[in-house]
Amino acid sequence: MSDQTKHLAGILIFTGQVATAIRMYTAYNQSGSDLEEFAPEDVMFLSDTLISFEFMGEYLAAGNVSKVISYCDSIAQSLKTYIGKPAFVRNPTVNLQAAINHLAALKSTFTGL
Template structure:
């Protein structure tokens, strides 16, 4: 019988990541009166941030199913989505690096080097690797 794959650690990290995204979302709301960018730009950042966590329901369903291929494909789709956030262009935020920082009101040179999206990409890669390893072991 094939054993169930345990993603407890990764799911705990996912909750932490979602909390970091929530903090970033809050920084683009009226809560942060110091942010000197247009309402349209704030809305784009909020949209990206909310969009960055909406696919987690699909990931949860894949993990619940135990289907390692579905887990890998879903995590890979999230990574590809995140990579699109680094592109500046029409309908995109003017400074994508600003979106996923917890200190968006600070100039680039004063922000910490910690970019929340990097944590999400690393976590999705970790989930993909674990699913792949499990599928190889159970062949």
């Protein structure tokens, strides 16, 4: 497996972690969870972590390496701002640091740094 594939897989794992966390705020989990009162804000923060990955996918598909490199930095910076935020403290299975590490490593596969 190439390094790019390994790090893209890590990012896919992260997106699954976020999706699972979001799902716990839906009718799927109506078990009187303590999360209910935080749902609107937490779902907003959790879903925000995913938005830029659409563009990342488009740039990868188009072979636009400079944009991929730029988005690796941009997304990693964005994710760093969420570390320690209540939405992520309440959802410890969402591993922000792992995603940040995969983005940095993915960038290095394109830059050689």
